Amino acid sequence: MKKETGLDYIWLALYAFGGIGLEVILAFGLEPALYGAQMSDWLLWQHILHWILTCIVWGTVGVVLIKYAKKSYQFDILQKGEKMKSWQWGFVVFFVVLSLFISYLDWNGSKLIIEFYANGWLKFIFQYIYYVFETFLVMLILIFGQRAFELWFHKPNIPYGGIVLALTWGIAHFFTKDIMTGILCMISGFAFGSVYLLVNRDVRKGFWILFVMFVL
Numbered sequence: 001m002k003k004e005t006g007l008d009y010i011w012l013a014l015y016a017f018g019g020i021g022l023e024v025i026l027a028f029g030l031e032p033a034l035y036g037a038q039m040s041d042w043l044l045w046q047h048i049l050h051w052i053l054t055c056i057v058w059g060t061v062g063v064v065l066i067k068y069a070k071k072s073y074q075f076d077i078l079q080k081g082e083k084m085k086s087w088q089w090g091f092v093v094f095f096v097v098l099s100l101f102i103s104y105l106d107w108n109g110s111k112l113i114i115e116f117y118a119n120g121w122l123k124f125i126f127q128y129i130y131y132v133f134e135t136f137l138v139m140l141i142l143i144f145g146q147r148a149f150e151l152w153f154h155k156p157n158i159p160y161g162g163i164v165l166a167l168t169w170g171i172a173h174f175f176t177k178d179i180m181t182g183i184l185c186m187i188s189g190f191a192f193g194s195v196y197l198l199v200n201r202d203v204r205k206g207f208w209i210l211f212v213m214f215v216l
Contacts, residue, residue, distance in 0.1 A: 004073040009148035010164075012065055016140040017168040019061030023054045044123060051130040058133040062140055069144070077143050081202030088198045092209060095191045095198075099213035102184045112216055128215060135211045139203070141165050142193045146201075162193015188213070 002008070027050060032038050035046050042050070069075040084092075103111050116124050145164025150156050166189035174182030192210050199206040 006148040006152040009144045013141045013144035048126045051126045055133040081200030159193035162190040165189035
């Protein structure tokens with residue numbers, strides 16, 4: 001077993017972030033060559049296949065990183081957290097509501113409803129499966145980022161992971177979307193990191209709460 005350092009976990013967080021970025025290679029490199037068309041001209045089955053391929057890539061990256069962290073540093077992200085207190089649930093509800101408000105501003109309405117009517121039920125289902133896997137890697141970024149800064153500064157109650165998420169996944173939206181979306185995603189990243197601490201680092205609870213915050 002290797003001696004764990006903050007730098008080791010920063011690299012794991014960056015690998016998870018890089019894993020999300022692998023979709024770019026699929027969407028703008030491999031798949032256009034395979035389909036003979038750019039993403040904007042894809043047919044329904046091509047969009048669905050893209051999401052399936054992306055989920056396979058993201059799932060593989062995530063599982064490899066989790067197994068590596070456990071084998072190399074005995075860091076098991078699936079450990080059950082302590083029972084949450086009522087005040088923690090209260091703050092979780094606050095952050096969920098805040099996330100919904102941010103999403104409403106970003107989408108000018110309900111993201112869920114807008115995407116359902118824009119995509120139709122079949123495309124909608126596969127897109128939300130895709131969101132499950134994106135949430136998976138987003139959560140790994142904040143978990144590994146949190147661990148890194150806890151090792152460096154020994155202050156476990158600060159949402160370092162949310163800050164790392166804001167500075168990676170959040171900032172990336174400045175380039176893939178627009179300035180406002182980037183700002184809102186940075187705020188969301190910090191909120192995700194706060195929720196992870198509020199659920200006492202229990203991934204089983206935290207994942208689905210973050211998923212709700214992410215997709216709604």
